[in-house]
Amino acid sequence: DSGVTQTPKHLITATGQRVTLRCSPRSGDLSVYWYQQSLDQGLQFLIQYYNGEERAKGNILERFSAQQFPDLHSELNLSSLELGDSALYFCASSAPGTGFSEQYFGPGTRLTVT
Amino acid sequence: GEDVEQSLFLSVREGDSSVINCTYTDSSSTYLYWYKQEPGAGLQLLTYIFSNMDMKQDQRLTVLLNKKDKHLSLRIADTQTGDSAIYFCAERRAAGNKLTFGGGTRVLVKP
Numbered sequence A: 001d002s003g004v005t006q007t008p009k010h011l012i013t014a015t016g017q018r019v020t021l022r023c024s025p026r027s028g029d030l031s032v033y034w035y036q037q038s039l040d041q042g043l044q045f046l047i048q049y050y051n052g053e054e055r056a057k058g059n060i061l062e063r064f065s066a067q068q069f070p071d072l073h074s075e076l077n078l079s080s081l082e083l084g085d086s087a088l089y090f091c092a093s094s095a096p097g098t099g100f101s102e103q104y105f106g107p108g109t110r111l112t113v114t
Numbered sequence B: 001g002e003d004v005e006q007s008l009f010l011s012v013r014e015g016d017s018s019v020i021n022c023t024y025t026d027s028s029s030t031y032l033y034w035y036k037q038e039p040g041a042g043l044q045l046l047t048y049i050f051s052n053m054d055m056k057q058d059q060r061l062t063v064l065l066n067k068k069d070k071h072l073s074l075r076i077a078d079t080q081t082g083d084s085a086i087y088f089c090a091e092r093r094a095a096g097n098k099l100t101f102g103g104g105t106r107v108l109v110k111p
Helices: none
Strands: A005-007 A010-013 A019-024 A031-038 A042-050 A053-057 A064-068 A074-078 A087-094 A109-113 B004-006 B009-013 B018-024 B031-037 B043-050 B055-058 B061-066 B071-076 B085-092 B099-101 B105-110
Touching: A005 A087, A010 A019, A019 A087, A019 A109, A031 A074, A042 A064, A042 A074, A042 B099, A074 A087, B004 B085, B009 B018, B018 B031, B018 B085, B018 B105, B031 B061, B043 B055, B043 B061, B043 B071, B071 B085
Parallel strands: A010 A109, B009 B105
Antiparallel strands: A005 A019, A019 A074, A031 A042, A031 A087, A042 A053, A064 A074, A087 A109, B004 B018, B018 B071, B031 B043, B031 B085, B055 B061, B061 B071, B085 B099, B085 B105
């Protein structure tokens, strides 16, 4: 158990809908990262937040957005969902004490868009 | 991750050593990682190496880094059936904290 929690574990929804994925980082970690794992694209970095502020952006679609709250949990919002958004979404967290060298991943949320 | 390459599959007998290889392209990579993913589970950080090191050993795991050839390997000694999983290598570049992953190597350990 990495200490990173994600909810829900599974999510099934229809095209055009909007969903919110939630992540709680390890205690003391200020940085949260979101990754998408799909069969065709592999594991891709989406976005990073540090202590509530966006720090880096990767291959994140405009239909997707994220935020990190004062209690450091983060939410990834996916809207106007398409079949191709079906994937495993991982959250990871890291601590400044390690120079952010260690990223610990949560168990993921499996999103199925039908 | 097109910039990080791994072979797709490795089959090994229980008790033997496994060697998983990875190549990367960015010479500015600061840290290189190995993660393990079991079916239906998240990514488990196994080990990582700082780019100024050549080797790191952690119990049954040995990481070798050849910066000149941009080649990273993970050796698992005395491979067990519980080591069957997908192994991902990843790099962290000097600019930013994001990780760039390879496509993963599926390791199958046969009894």
